[in-house]
Amino acid sequence: MVTTPAEFDLDATTATTAAPTPTAETTPFHSPPPTVTLLRDESTQHPFALAVAAAWSCYGGKPAKVENVLRLVQEPAPASLSPLKASDRAHRRERALRLYADLFAAGHHTTLQHATFVFVLDNVSRLAIWSFFHAHPFYNSEQVSQRYREVTGETMVTPALPEAEAAIYQEAMARGLAGYRRLTELLTPDMQERYARVFPARAKAKDPEAERRLADAVMKRAQEVARYVLPLATPAHFYHTVNGLTLLRYHVLANQPDAPNEVRYIVRRMVDEVLAIDPYFLGGPDHALDLRPLGASDTLEAQALAHWRTNVAQTAAGAEAFCQQFDADLGEWDSRLVSVDPKSERVMADAVRAVLGAEASALSDADALAQVLDGGDNPYLG
Structure with a gap:
């Protein structure tokens, strides 16, 4: 049975019912929540049919076609079929629906890796990126640079906390940002000296545009070092591409005990985005994938x-x-x-x-x- 993580309960270890669709009341943030966008034209449209077709091709005399799987599973049987052929088609459809779940259960996971999904994620904390989305080798990401973009600190990913805890959290954010700005300031003279040794001609130029470029180059190098004291709540945006198997693993691992609510929130939306284009991604009718969320003891x-x-x-x-x-x-x-x-x-x-x-x-x-x-x-x- 497919189960969904208890999305907003950090102490939850198991769940037997789907988590509620987040609302203004249930969204676990005081700050604007992360946004998740699936680039549909750049992503696999039919991950279920693709996995089944790939599996059929292992034993077929020629490569199976994704469109044939789609016709079998999604379209009604032609009215012109004889009762015998209609019965045979119904059996083949049932086998195709069951095969997807069987592939997952049997560990034939390469069939699920052909599908790829390109997401644009925004307003995601560096903590979520570092501890979850970039904590494995099976992804491709392009993330906004902390070196080339100054962190203003106007918005930090802020969880919904009680008033006392929220005050401590905000104080920590302010202290981290102050340290970032102060460290950038302290590093700038040294970086300017080092930059001048490497690029003496640029450092000696006196026209306004050259001076602006020099100041910009020095600032970027100072920021590159100072960024290490930025709060882990600093938001970022990035492109994130994963295959179908990795997204299914996200779906399970987002319920591990130390997964922040932010991660659960984002992963739920990633899965929902894929389900919007293929309702069978988590398994067909009566053949749901056995996606048992990890409990603490697991x-x-x-x-x-x-x-x-x-x-x-x-x-x-x-x-x-x-x-x-x-x-x-x-x-x-x-x-x-x-x-x-x-x-x-x-x-x-x-x-x-x-x-x-x-x-x-x-x-x-x-x-x-x-x-x-x-x-x-x-x-x-x-």
Whole structure:
């Protein structure tokens, strides 16, 4: 069953119903909210049909056509078909609808990567960009420069906070912007000196236009360094292109416990923009994709914390038993080569057990290796 993140509840870990469409009351911002625009003419129009056609082509005698999938799934059966052919067409349509969900569930994700979506995102905080949208390799972005564009600070991405917390937030924003301006001011003389050493002729020019260009070049270099003290709430606009699989992963990961409300808000709109051109993007009727949002206990961080708690709760005898086993393996040496290729699996399993403080009787080789190598145990990959 497709579920949607509890969009505006930062502590939510699961959701069983779709989040409400945001309104002026539910939008989680005091500042103007981020805007999300899908460039439809530059994006894939039929991601569902494209994935199905790509899958059909794996076993077909010739490449399948996207338009054939669309006719089968979206158009009614021709009235001229005989009952037998109409029944066969209905079965083929049902198989096509089921195939899309089966591809996702089976991990045949390359079929979902042919579709690409080009978004224009505006008024997005640097925090959201850094911590989510640019925290993986499967995207292409062109973002407004903090070097070539001075940050005025007139608008900062501001969440809807209670009055006391909002005052602290605004004070922090003001302090960060003041630091940016002061640092730019302090850096300017040094940058001007360095610029003059590299471009002496430009620095010596005295006509007004040359002086303006010099001041502009120096300012940009000072801003380039000073930008590192800007608040993470500083807004930006950027083009952001992702494939269908990445957007589906966004849809799931936006509900991870540390995802800000801002990220959930933006991702929901990105998905809504795609659903507006292809209602089957999240699966066809009765065959929705199994997009289970991550709960707190599903994350790798939570699993690591659970292991740590197990280690803390370990008895003194259990800890001593592990230490004795470790020392016995080390023998008289401070360090030693424990194995070569024939025993590589056991070596890696031992390394996992050493990190977890687990004895071999408590964690088998196969289970230890699975914890670090089995993609099925990584909920972030979908």
